[in-house]
Amino acid sequence: MTKPGSQSASLFANSEVTGAVECLGLTFPSEDARRAHFLEQLREKLKEPEFRRTEGFPKGSDEDILRLSDPPYFTLCPNPFMEDFIRCYGKAYDPAVPYARKPFAVDVSEGKTDPIYTAHSYHTKVPHKAIMRAILHYTEPGDVMLDGFAGSGMTGVAAQLCGAPDPDYKKVVDEEWRAAGEAPPKWGARRAVLGDLSPAATFIEANYNTPFDLAAFQKAAQRILDELKSEIGWMYETSHDDGAKKGFINYTVWSEVFSCPHCGSEVVFLQEALDPRTDRVREQFPCPHCSAELTKDNLKRRMETMIDPATRAPWERVRFIPVLINYTFGAKKHEKKPDLQDLALLSRIADLPLPGTVPLNHFPIAEMYHGSRLAPKGFTRIHHMYLPRAASAMGRLWEKAQAVKDSRTRNMILFFTEQAVWGLSLLNRYGPLHFSQVNRYLNGVYYVASQHSECSPWYILDGKLKRLGGSFKRHFAGSETVAVTTGSAALLPIPNESIDYIFTDPPFGENIFYADLNFLVESWHKVFTDSKPEAIVDQAKDKDLHAYQRLMQVCLKKFYDLLKPGRWMTMVFHNSSNSVWAAIQEALTGAGFVVADVRTLDKQQGSYRQVTSTAVKQDLVISAYKPNGGLEKRFELEKGTDEGVWDFVRTHLRQLPAFVTKDGNVEVIAERQPYLLFDRMVAFHVQRSVTVPVAVGEFFAGLSQRFPERDGMYFLPEQVAEYDQKRMTASEVRQLEIFVRNEKSAIQWLRQQLQDKPQTFQEIHSQFMREIAGWEKHESPMELRDLLEQNFLLYDGQGEVPSQIHRYLSTNFHDLRKLPKDAPVLRAKAKDRYFVPDPAKEADVQKGREKALLREFAEYRELKQKKLKVFRLEAIRAGFRWAWQQNNYSAILDVAEKIPEDVLQEDAMLLMWYTNSLMRAGRQA
Ligand SMILES: C[S@@+](CC[C@H](N)C(=O)[O-])C[C@H]1O[C@@H](n2cnc3c(N)ncnc32)[C@H](O)[C@@H]1O
Secondary structure, three states, X not given: OEOOOOOOOOOOOOOXXXXXXXXXXXXXXXXXXXXXHHHHHHHXXXXXHHHHOOOOOXXXXXHHHHHHOEOOOEOOOOOOOHHXXXXXXXXXXXXXXXXXXXXXXXXXXXXXXXXOHHHOOOOOOOOHHHHHHHHHHHOOOOOEEEEOOOOOOHHHHHHHHOOOOOHHHHHHHHHHHHHOOOOOOOOOOOEEEEEEOOHHHHHHHHHHHOOOOHHHHHHHHHHHHHHHHHHHHHHHEEEEOOOOEXXXXXXXXEEEEEEOOOOOOEEEHXXXXXXXXXXXXXXXXXXXXXXXXXXXXXXXXXXXXXXXXXXXXXXXXXXXXXXXXXXXXXXXXXXXXXXXXXXXXXXXXXXXXXOOOOOOOEOOHHHOXXXXXHHHHOOOEHHHHOOXXXXXXXXXXXXXXXXXXXHHHHHHHHHHHHHHOOOOOOOOEOOOXXXXXXXXXXXXXXXXXXXXXXXXXXXXXXXHHHHHHHHOOOOOOOOOOEEEXXXXXXXXXXXXXXXXXXXXXXXXXXXXXXXXXXXXXXXXXXXXOOOOOOOOOEHHHOEOHHHHHHHHHHHHHHHHHHEEEEEEEEEEEEOOOHHHHHHHHHHHHHHOOEEEEEEEEEXXXXXXXXXXXXXXXXXXXXXXXXXXXXHHXXXXXXXXXXXXXXXXXXXXXXXXXXXXXXXXXXXXXXXHOHHHHHHHHHHHXXXXXXXXXXXXXXXXXXXXXXXXXXXXXXXXXXXXXXXXXXXXXXXXXXXXXXXXXXXHHHHHHHHHHHHOOOEEHHHHHXXXXXXXXXXXXXXXXXXXXXXXXXXXEEOOOOOOOOHHHHHHHHHHOHHHOOOOOOOHHHHHHHOOEEEOOOHHHHHHHHHHHHHHHHHHHHHHHHOOOOOOOOEOHHHHHHHHHHHHHXXXXXXXXXXXXXXXHHHHHHOHHHHHHHHHHHHHOOOOO
């Protein structure tokens, strides 16, 4: 081993033939020597009880962890070399280095058919091509980025591919940048630090992101498939036509056998339910014995007692029988019903012992969300998931993969082989209408359907092997570029302020149970996720929404600490419900981030639109930044003062784009509107436990005194010039889409209507009535008149016409041009019109409204009623804000008890006050 400066390893080099390699500042004669050196260090580290006690440490023996690790770049446990990786390849934070970017949304639906993306599946994946655009926007070549919920490691792939882009893709992106009037993106690889709680995930991440010898891999994989065929090919033979010719089975279809609820006879589901003319499963079909109408729901499950191949003890499982064989003879595919020979062959295979590599461990049924789908059908252990022939095939494949000598090639072979773990199991459903039966399992659940395709290993893997050759022919993975750690994101072993950008796609509530789902593959690897710190909502593991929020917040707090000040995080979020969305917002701001943009893909337009209200079941792209050290330090001195408020607003406005166009129109930027600026400012204070020194009215008035306003948005003086200049080139201003569901959105909607066009009650009434169809059931109904009176001003025809109305009339009516403000004809036309108050008056309007809202809040508090069914959510918001200022946490907690749980959980601001009050009152959130 020599010191730095020697020759470095070439990409994708075969470790046996390359020369010296450099790693973490040390030089080794070969990759094997590098690996041996760090494996030894890891072996020693694993002996430390403290290290092993780290929360999120995978469950597995030292030997199994070492066998799969490739240190220092990848460890199947928390990576003790991560700090050195950052020290060697990162750049220390230097506040003097200027950095400024605006938020940027990516299209997460792009690139889902790319061969690299499809090289290995995972329960949810973000395509690397989408991530690359964000990386190019936020970072420079050589920067270090992080994804702490990295799943299959697409963030690492994207970081590396910025240095080896597909030429067509590069051309498109260059053109986009040019069209937007920007300098071309800086292509060049970025480094990435990836982590995940699940060993199954980090194993995929590492294999995607570490160089390997493609030719050696292909040769070994082909050899294994060939050897397997010569050993167990006989298990997949079936007679063709006259019986003398042998066809080779692609897949065998098995059907579950039920009992008829009327006559008790056996019903072979597929035989009866499948309509041969349409190849569809019928909703209703007659019993072949008693002709009674049957449906899937009224059939009775039939259990069969078998001998467990592992324990040799009796074992009860739902009954399956083979009903169809699809095989190849010559160059053609054929189908047949299994004959006696086929059945004899299957029972011969069933008598064979299981290969030693087939896992026999139990599923943690009681702690699994989908345990109740497995156990009642008899599937409680891993080997139960495989029919005897599939178990033989998968077991032998695994044995051969593990026997590959070169460790890097071996891991790639396992990466290839593990892709048959689900596909060979009973989870693979038969789809008569599907061209291919490969990987037809239901995503995200353990579901054994009533019809199963038992595929041959070659049917699954031959094509995969060919495709992998194509996937990896672009040699993008470099040495010393990506480091992978296995463990909780809350404990990422990385120094603070060392990360230039974060792209992440966290778990989202209770949709996908990663630890449970990864259990099957991890059983083959013999290293398991420690699911305790897994950030999910899962009753089976006693994790509710609060637990999820808490778990997310500690992880996000870690991300916040690791990120350099002033830098950005893009978070992709598959929003499953409003309460999960509110929880994640609370976790984000609670961790210290400031959200600057939230967008969702408009599937019809193929472009992103801003999310202004609650956003159920949409993919969201959230751009958030860590305020730069300057603001945080100044805020320490200014906190609780007006200056702190305006310093925050100034800094926040600086982070927002000045001008956004969409289809030639100017788009209103939600974040620049007074309401959202107010909410962001309040959240910034509350999360730092600082009293908000201004009321809403004062804030609005202060905004207009300090910052120029255009089209209902506020700007910094230097930004407004850009806005004005570009505004002239666009045709019109596109307003945000507002759905009127409650008082808050009704006011926003009215403001939008009245901003440029003061109107009378009659003019606006019919439109308003059309908008309120979706009014929420818990929200007190509001009269239009009250909304107008409480939030806007009315010109009664006396005195001068207010300038807002004057402006509108004189621009839109020829005969009213150039008239003085007190001209009788103008006054007559202006009479009874409502208008948006100017900022100075806005303070008074808001003051009056706030008073009324607080009165209502006080009434709610006094009410003896345990639960409020209908109420003004705005009163609760105002009340919480007021109570927080008074340190009156019990007022918040009392009223929170009275409103429906889902209302509290779905409103990010209410949730913020509530969670913080719980903590302040000494009751854990
Ligand atoms: C939505 S997936 C990420 C998928 C990824 N974007 C991809 O392209 O494959 C979320 C991941 O978070 C992981 N996870 C859940 N809780 C975690 C925690 N506390 N620390 C680290 N990872 C966690 C899960 O194992 C899962 O792989």
